[in-house]
Amino acid sequence: MSLSAKVNQSLSCSSVNLVLFEPAEIGRPLARSDPRAGHLLRVLRRREGDTFDAGLVNGPRGKGTLAAIGPEALTLAFAWDTVPPPLDPITLLIGLPRPQTARDILRDATSLGVAAMHFVTTEKGEPSYGLSTLWTGNEWRRHLTSGAAQAFSTRLPAVMHGHSLLEAIGSLPDRAIRIALDHYEASEALARCHLLDAFGEASRPELVLAFGPERGWSQAERAVLRGAGFVLAQLGSRVLRTETAVVAAVVLVKARLGLM
């Protein structure tokens, strides 16, 4: 089985809570080879005339109707209803991880509702990870729709990749609260980080959470981060996998900020 077939299978086998469509797909037949067609017919077991929970990417949710099942394609109709709540004002800055880790982060951080993710090159990172088909094609975007569908949302975060840590820091909003996770030099626990107390008082509060690559930040990068206003924080003495640390950190700050 090819990698992309595996990925398709894994997307179509997961329990999709919402079936998402791009605006350009509305009004067109859905090919039966599309994983969503298989999901509607075989997992949700919908027949002609049945409805299902549907969403328009970055638009409203509502009901889809399986109007007709043809030999090559399905005919669908839609009735849109509510617009999902906005994404949380949280930006992740992540040292480019191995592709399988990046897939998990793309999906789970989207489910958790972050507004943006920058995957950046770092001194101790592995540049070859950037050559993965995850990044050279459009595969990365499929993990966003999977994560949004799981969370019953239509909203996809902005994703940037291929820039350096320095370039990404330069693109951050001035006023954002900035925290970098660091297992080695941080003294403050993220769960009790003093910067989060000030969040609610900002007029348009924004938060940036930075995660180093597998082998950590270099000393030069720590200096750059501190110089750019980042406070170093940690998640306790237990070292977590990067994908687990991202979920843990986002959940901790969402809880502190009253967003969860």
Add this chain to the structure above:
Amino acid sequence: MSLSAKVNQSLSCSSVNLVLFEPAEIGRPLARSDPRAGHLLRVLRRREGDTFDAGLVNGPRGKGTLAAIGPEALTLAFAWDTVPPPLDPITLLIGLPRPQTARDILRDATSLGVAAMHFVTTEKGEPSYGLSTLWTGNEWRRHLTSGAAQAFSTRLPAVMHGHSLLEAIGSLPDRAIRIALDHYEASEALARCHLLDAFGEASRPELVLAFGPERGWSQAERAVLRGAGFVLAQLGSRVLRTETAVVAAVVLVKARLGLM
């Protein structure tokens, strides 16, 4: 490639922070076919005389020395040092999930330091998941050692499987604080759950967190949980994958209890 070969490969490729040994393995040669031998020679690139971070399962951490590299096996020596901190007094009760989800939970919940996990049968669960080689052999235990090694710990949680929800509830300590995650009927957010305020006042505080299967709790199970003193709580309007919800919930309660 067989499933177990795939699992071995995935364990040996992950970045192991501590190399763990069972007490019965000490003093014996380590076969070169063992994934840990490959990890020492090819990932950590250790040569004769080099040391590495080692741990004894449920015992101390320390330094291993690669005393000799033979054609069939490695000769190792150990000098034990510190005993890792105890596990957190948190028990998970989880409606049996699909095997790949269970693998992630076994590893990540061990990394996070929970003391026990019960995987239970439920009314809306899929009984065939229990027939997976994950549970019929010893594979489940390998994910515990992987999770402990990742967290730089030697301690493995107690794991029970094959019992019903009712049997598992009957085995819980009387005094434990009990919270069941429920996306549908919970009114209280886990992040602000009132039960957690009382935790520090208990003389030997313990916490149980229960997670339903993919399709949720049945009404009869909700009645059983409430009758057994469980409060229903939720993780917000975004529906998370079970493995992500477990990490999120454990992190939230650890932070509230000052354990993170």
